[in-house]
Amino acid sequence: MYYFFFVFLSFRAFVINWHKLVPASQRSVFGCKAMILTRKNEASFYRFENLARFPEIRHGIFTRRFGCSTGPFESLNVGFGLGDEAPHVKENRRIIARAIGSKDLIYAHQVHGDQVLILNPEKFVSDGDSEPVLGTGDALVTDSPGKFLAIQLADCQSILLYDAVRRVIANIHSGWRSSIKNIAGRTVHVMQKQFKCRSADMFAGIGPSLGPCCAEFVHYRKEIPEIFWQYKTAGDHFDFWTISRDQLAAAGVPRENIEVSNICTRCNTEVFFSYRGEGRTGRFASVIGLKK
Numbered sequence: 001m002y003y004f005f006f007v008f009l010s011f012r013a014f015v016i017n018w019h020k021l022v023p024a025s026q027r028s029v030f031g032c033k034a035m036i037l038t039r040k041n042e043a044s045f046y047r048f049e050n051l052a053r054f055p056e057i058r059h060g061i062f063t064r065r066f067g068c069s070t071g072p073f074e075s076l077n078v079g080f081g082l083g084d085e086a087p088h089v090k091e092n093r094r095i096i097a098r099a100i101g102s103k104d105l106i107y108a109h110q111v112h113g114d115q116v117l118i119l120n121p122e123k124f125v126s127d128g129d130s131e132p133v134l135g136t137g138d139a140l141v142t143d144s145p146g147k148f149l150a151i152q153l154a155d156c157q158s159i160l161l162y163d164a165v166r167r168v169i170a171n172i173h174s175g176w177r178s179s180i181k182n183i184a185g186r187t188v189h190v191m192q193k194q195f196k197c198r199s200a201d202m203f204a205g206i207g208p209s210l211g212p213c214c215a216e217f218v219h220y221r222k223e224i225p226e227i228f229w230q231y232k233t234a235g236d237h238f239d240f241w242t243i244s245r246d247q248l249a250a251a252g253v254p255r256e257n258i259e260v261s262n263i264c265t266r267c268n269t270e271v272f273f274s275y276r277g278e279g280r281t282g283r284f285a286s287v288i289g290l291k292k
Helices: 001-016 086-100 176-180 183-195 226-231 240-250
Strands: 036-040 044-045 057-062 104-111 116-118 133-136 139-142 148-153 157-163 167-173 202-206 259-260 284-290
Touching: 057 086, 057 157, 086 104, 086 148, 086 284, 104 139, 116 183, 133 167, 139 148, 139 176, 139 183, 148 157, 148 167, 157 183, 157 226, 157 240, 157 284, 167 176, 167 183, 167 284, 176 240, 183 240, 202 240, 226 240
Parallel strands: 104 133, 104 148, 116 139, 202 259
Antiparallel strands: 036 044, 044 057, 057 284, 139 167, 148 284, 157 167, 157 202
């Protein structure tokens, strides 16, 4: 009897730590599909199975590998203003652009808010020399083919959205501050209002980010509204993956259309940058775009 009890405890520990024990390229958490690891043109990136089935879009959650930055930014860092050398960051962004197959990568000045930016190519003009930044906000939306939306990350979520009927895409930067402001739901609403999208036609992917294993908030009573305390797991940890999934579902996105990577960035610092895990570090990129 004690033997079977020991086996049960061992299996339980294995399930709890599955995301740490299995390499990200091989992992599929129970109830979730494995992401697709792709190597192309000097870079490696992950794709969601539910989005990869649509040939009219390209997307990728890029790893930190195969770039040119060194030190704490090794090696595919796309973030300016962190202490990395600007020429390295620019070359890393070019590596990503070549891998995803587009010269037009559009970034945003991310501020952990809930502002949703709409890309209108007729009004948006880049001078060709500086890095194209749409504006200040944490979500980008467009229906313009050939314009690829890019988000910078180091523990925050990238939530990719695609309306397969209206052919509208979105890339959302959702850290915990943006999550409690429901930036995911706001983005769905903007797509409905501005592009006549139906949430029932949308597909979503929640990318590698801080998992419930590592999302500890010691001062959560001051930082996180009480309505979110139901998502508290062991100790002072929170499950923001489930928060985002529930927010998307509440906005009308079918649950069966929402894919969660279930890859914790802090547990996989050899693959992704993690602010919680490393402190001074780089930013990896999440990109989505409509083909021309």
